[in-house]
Amino acid sequence: MANILMVVSAADSLTMRDGSEHPTGYWAEELVVSHKTLLDAGHTVHIATLGGAKPTVDQVSLTDDSAGGMERADGFRDYIAAIDAELSAPLVLADVRIETYDGVVMPGGHGPMTDLYKDADLGRLLVAANKAGAIIAPFCHGPAALLSAVDDDGKFAFEGRRLTVFTNEEELNGGTGPNTPWFVEDALTDKGAIVENAAAWSSHVVRDGNLITGQNPQSSEDVAKEVNKALLK
Secondary structure, three states: OOEEEEEOOOOOEEEOOOOOEEEOOEOHHHHHHHHHHHHHOOOEEEEEEHHHOOOOEOHHHHOHHHHOOHHHHHHHHHHHHHOHHHHHOOEEHHHOOHHHOOEEEEOOOOHHHOOHHHOHHHHHHHHHHHHHOOEEEEEOOHHHHHHHOEOOOOOEOOOOOEEOOOOHHHHHHHOOHHHOOOOHHHHHHHOOOEEOOOOOOOOOEEEEOOEEEEOOHHHHHHHHHHHHHHHHO
16 A cells, blocks of 8 residues: 655635635545545555644534535544544654655645645655656645645746646635635646636546646545545556
C-alpha cells in the first residue's frame, strides 16, 4: 500500500472583499471522507500543515444542513474526535520529504485561500511531486494550493493541465457569495490551467495524468477512490 501526505490548511479565517474576517478552516466532509476512504483502502495517511499548527474545522461544515443531515454531521464530529491526536500534532510541511510519499491529497474549505495558495514550501513540494510523477489530488477549494507551485523560472507547474475546482457559480450561490475576495476557478484559469467543471453540486472528478481533482465536497469520496485506483496501478 501507499504512503499519502494529506496537506490541510491551518487557517481559521479568510479576509473578505470588504475587509471583514470570515471564520473558516477545513471542510469536515472533505477531510473525513477522503481520510477514511484512503485508510480503509489500506494506505498510510500523514497529515501536514504550515508550521505544524492544528487545523481548524469550519463549523459551518458541521451543521446539519451542510453535512447532509444530523446523522452525517454527528459522524463527522465523531471521526474528527477519533483522529484528534493526529490533528493536534501534524507534520510541519516545511520538513516533509516528498520522496517518501506516493501521493499528496489536499481537501478544501476556504482555508487554502488564506495560506496554502501562496506558501513557498508547499510550492516546492508540489513541483517536486509533479516532476516525480506522484499523485497530486486537491479538491473543492483545495486546488487553490496548486497556485503555490511555481518553478525556478516563474512558470506555473500546472499550466495547460486539465482540472476541476469549486466553481464561480457554486461560490456565488452556496459559498461566500459576492463578498468572496477572489475566485479559485478564475485564478487557475488565469494561470493557464484548463478548468473543466460539471453541474453545480454534482460529484465531478477530472484526471490528467498524475493530477486528480474534484469539484466540490460531493466529490470527496470519488476523488479518494480515483487516488486509490491510481496508486494500485
